[in-house]
Each structure stands twice: as C-alpha cells, then as structure tokens.
Amino acid sequence: MFVDQVRIFVKAGDGGTGVCSFRREKYVPHGGPDGGDGGNGGNVVLLASRQLTTLLDLRYQQHYTAKPGGPGEGSNRHGKTAADVVIRVPIGTVVFHDDTGEPLADLTEEGHSAIVARGGHGGRGNSHFATPTNHVPTYFEKGTPGEERWLRLELKLMADVGLVGFPNAGKSTLIAASSAARPKIADYPFTTLVPNLGVVSWKEDASFVVADIPGLIEGAHEGKGLGFQFLRHVERTMFLLHLVDISEWAPDDPVVSFEVMRKELAAYNPLLKNKPFAVVGTKMDSQGNSQRLEQLRIHCRKRRTRFFAVSAITREGLGPLLLYVGSQVEALRNACATKS
DSSP states (O other): OOOOEEEEEEEOOOOOOOOOOBOOBTTBTTOOBOOOOOOOOOOEEEEEETTOOOSHHHHHOOEEEOOOOOOOBTTTBOOOOOOOEEEEEETTEEEEETTTOOEEEEEOSTTOEEEEEOOOOOOOOGGGGOBTTBSSOOOOOOOOOOOEEEEEEEEOOOOSEEEEESTTSSHHHHHHHHSSOOOOOOSSTTOOOSOEEEEEEEETTEEEEEEEOOOOOTTGGGTOTTTTTTGGGGTTOSEEEEEEEOSTTOSSOHHHHHHHHHHHHHHHOGGGGGSOEEEEEEOGGGOTTSHHHHHHHHHHHHTTOOEEEOOTTTOTTHHHHHHHHHHHHHHHHHHHHHHO
16 A cells, blocks of 8 residues: 555653762761763654655554653662664655644655654753752752654655656556556556656666656646645656647547646646656557647647657657656756756
8 A cells, every 4th residue: 555644643752850869888978969860761763764665654553652761870870861763764755743834854865864853851960969058969850851743744756757647648558668667557547546656777777767646637736636645746856747648539638638737737836837847649559640649749849848759559759758858867867966
C-alpha cells in the first residue's frame, strides 16, 4: 500500500531530576554538598532511508515517546542520558508542525536526519548552589520537560521527470515502455491510483528517474477526481512531460486538454507553471486522420513549446523523446551543481 501522508505524535523524554546530597565520609567532618545532575531526556529523530518507499509503517504506529533522563546521585554522579528514538522515513519526506503548518525538516538524501522533539535538560544537583554564605544548600532542580507535538509527514517522490496528463493519456504505458517499471495498465479511467517510479537509461552510463502521476481532471485543485493528493510529487521534479491523447477516439479536444492541465498545475502551485516542460502527443498508432495531432502540434509551435508525438506500443518517436528529456535533465542537474 502506498501511503504518502500521515500524522504522528512525538514526545521527547523529560530531563532527569537533580539530587540533594551531602558528602558523608569517615575522617571528613565538614563534607559539603555533592548532589549530581539529572541526565538529559532522549530526543525523537527522523532519519531518511532509501530502504523505505512509503509512510505505511507510521500509519499503524502513530505515537513515539523517548525515555526520560536518569536522576542524579550522590558523590556528584550524574544521571544517565536517555537514548534517542529514531524513526526511519523514506527519502523525500517533508515534516510539518501539524498545529501551525510550520515546515520543520525536508529529508532529501540518504542519512539526512532531523530532531523533531528535543529532550529536556537534566536538573542541577545541590552541589551547584553552594556559596560562601550558604555551605549547605538543600535546593536542587527538576529536569525540564521534553518537547511534544503532532507532526504531519508528507512524502514527495524524488524524481527527475514528472508525467502529467488526464486519465488514459498513456502515462503508464509510456513509463512501462521506457523503463523497467510495470504499472497497472487498463482501458478505464484512474487505472493508476498511486505514483509509479521508473529509471530510464537514455545513453551509456546515463539515466533519469521518471514519475507517473495519477491522472488529473479539470477541477482537481478543488478536490475533484483524485484531487491534488498526488500533485505534491510533481513539485520536486526538474522537468515535466504533459501527455495528451491524440487518438481518434479521445473524448476531449487536445488543445483544451493541454491548457486545462496547465491551469490545474498553476492553481495547485503557481511555481509549477515556471518548471521546464515539453508536450507529448500519445497513442500515435491510433491517430486516425492526423487532425488532432496537427492541431496540437500547431498550438505548441505558436507557444514555442517543444512537441513530440509517440506511440509507446510501437515505440515510434520514443527514442528522440528520451534523448531530449535526458539532455534536458542533464543540463538542469549541471545548472543546480553550479549554483550550489
């Protein structure tokens, strides 16, 4: 089961209590305070791991509590610091404070970690409070409480290219034809109910990751159809491919379909309209009299938008498309590396 959004409760450990103690040793008649400090409470830590691909485990275990620090002891012995509670999450997980919506962490690489609830500090023992005028302090501190909060975790897939299109536009067929991914393919709407990832090799020792995003419909940003629950996965991609069905039995005008997709992306996140993209006319093997193909090609030429026509079934046009997308991804990667 693919789960890309969960809520969890985290509670860090409280700090241990300091102690009030006085030195009691033979032949030491004026022993002073020797109360040790309490130990720190354990933190709650999120750790990104490529061994996970979904937040499913966190749906079934939603509460995570770290242990408190140990109390101080006499002879200036400090309490034990509690161990951290480490929660493994998939790479690409974004963490938000559930009450305020404040982003707390974005775990984008293997081994990235973030403390999402800090343990309390241990209280000081009475040995800290001895002064020239108070040789026998009886005061000590309790530990501070550990942080606790509800978190909202969202998984945004780490892909280079996002396939966006209406239901039955051919996204699953294209990703299956160009990679080793094997998504469900059928002739009814919303066949794809979860995003799929595939690795595409476009030249020797060069590849990119493509994400097949479940189909949009007009009004998706308002919650229609599958809504915008999967559009978050497009936000991380470097490049978008807008897939438009140009077959003779497609129900919608290809130009209208393309423009509606652009509006839905902009309505969800205005930054998406600035992301580099190309348009792909799909199902070229069933184009009929080519009227729909030419209509979309002319529209893209007017917009100065790169256009490809392909058939994932016969693989016609697939080679030039993958070469173009691969070169675009490579250029975008180099640009990002230069900036950093």
